[in-house]
Amino acid sequence: MENITYPENKLRAFTKSVFLKMGCPNDEAEQATDVLIKADLRGIDSHGVARLTGYVRLWEAGRINATPNVKILHETPSTAVIDGDRGLGLVIAIKAMEIAMEKAKNVGTGWVSVKNSNHFGIAGYHAMLAAEKDMVGMAMTNASPLVAPTFATERMLGTNPIAVAIPTKDQPLFVADMATTTAANGKLEILQRQEKDAPEGWIQNRDGETSTNPFELKDGGALLPLGSDREHGSHKGYALGSIVDIFSAVFSGANYGPWAPPFVSFLPLAKDPVGEGLGHFLGAMRIDAFRPADEFKEHMDNWIQRFRNTKAVPGKKVLIPGDPEREAERERVISGIPLNPKVVQDLNEVAGKFDLDLL
């Protein structure tokens, strides 16, 4: 079936009305909506409004608190730990980044670890909040365990993304936003819908053997860390995912590793939790804490121009992290956001439930 394309504003209004029906305060419903819509605009369809029904189900299961009382539990001039009170990660991460930026304003950098949260959307969104304020922004989160460490047959880590956004002068922002796996789960979902095989090196079966069946995760299989196998550096992807897990959850007191709560509401929470909820880690570094901001930004422009002009193989060009997403955004703000019919159907079920106009 063909995708159906919606103008950004229509999806924005719909999404906000759902968050309002869940009981979110108006400003927080707007923030949560913005995170999802930006994901869709930037072409990261797996993290846009397609996730909205997931949040609704978690809320119905009592796992999301629509009116959380977010608190700072502990802080120093450059750090804080915050308790998200089971709120929407989408909103909590924005608050955490605001705290990080405030600390950076005062002492150069700010670092905030968050517990008792839920899925925070695309990591890049939160990192970019800082980059717009002449700070380097960093955002990471742990997530539902889907990834097997090198040599493992068990799922121990989430796709645990790392995002880093860096300010520039005339060039567009440098925005790296990557799962620490070879392929993000969203890419696998696309293959599932298309009933196509996955490339080797993305997933393994329940016995730890390489597989190309995109449905392998439903049968005890796992995603592979960046690097795919030991010979190609999967121990590095595993280490990166572990670092994200530790900064997000051991710093804060959230659940780590296999205890991380699942995003889907039909999977049970761990019976023996080691912390509260999911964890995030947000950082902001003022560029002028290192070097005059103009000087830094001029050199970033030079960095980007030099890398963009790298000699490339015929027919290809060297991209700067963030290029494909910006390209998608440029197009979709005009032409609209294409949704899979299955996603539209799910959203219309939510509309029915909340007595809202259908999409």
Next chain:
Amino acid sequence: MENITYPENKLRAFTKSVFLKMGCPNDEAEQATDVLIKADLRGIDSHGVARLTGYVRLWEAGRINATPNVKILHETPSTAVIDGDRGLGLVIAIKAMEIAMEKAKNVGTGWVSVKNSNHFGIAGYHAMLAAEKDMVGMAMTNASPLVAPTFATERMLGTNPIAVAIPTKDQPLFVADMATTTAANGKLEILQRQEKDAPEGWIQNRDGETSTNPFELKDGGALLPLGSDREHGSHKGYALGSIVDIFSAVFSGANYGPWAPPFVSFLPLAKDPVGEGLGHFLGAMRIDAFRPADEFKEHMDNWIQRFRNTKAVPGKKVLIPGDPEREAERERVISGIPLNPKVVQDLNEVAGKFDLDLL
């Protein structure tokens, strides 16, 4: 030819005497020696005393200043930029980490970017300095351009390592220390000595085609970013290497990307430098800036135990980052450090030059 094994202390005395002959102050000669010997003990032979002749040649070429005046150029309570005055990176990075730790003591975290430096040895050494003081330690550096970004046929980045060391209670430290490439250059050097083919996915030839010839770099080839190719996430390895480059060199005012100075003295420096020398980035985060130190360390022990007990494929076990290096160290402090005869020959040439006893 067989390796020749030396007791740690003999190599330590020899190495220190070489740094002293270069004119390093006694304490700095000891520091530089410790970084190299620890690399050998930890099994990272490519970064141990095998590099000593390289430092000597750089010093002879006037590219290393044995008595640098290391200065803080700019600082905030949580950040600093330091000018390494063309000194040994081995020593400058230790000073930079000391500054980072002092700042962490005061405001929770400390972040130091360094310019005008040289090769700093194994990144893990510097990260571990902080972990021994109940801080998470981070160390990165840019390096001689040997790596082609995704789709490139040009070498634009170094193997730009990231190290993260995390304190524990009864378990050994978590120490991740990884090049942001599929395989470190040292692994390629081992294949060159053995005249064996490299696995696919490690290197490409001058036209950007995958190659298994370990000598490809001498003919315009390049190392590949972690992920190996686009389908397996090489754009992520490229992004990670880029972030290391920017934090190390754009923050500080060092040379970045293809301008990074080569480690080997026979290659010329860039004619149009964009900064001074090589750059590093060091960070320290006090664990009790987030959570009581004991609590953090107990959960780290639990994290490590759970991951060590992950179900694994038959005959394998899941390792914790730092395990293989610690295993090597446990053995080599007793049995000694094996050196390739070619390395011994090079070191004895240095001995002759400086009128020192042969190894």
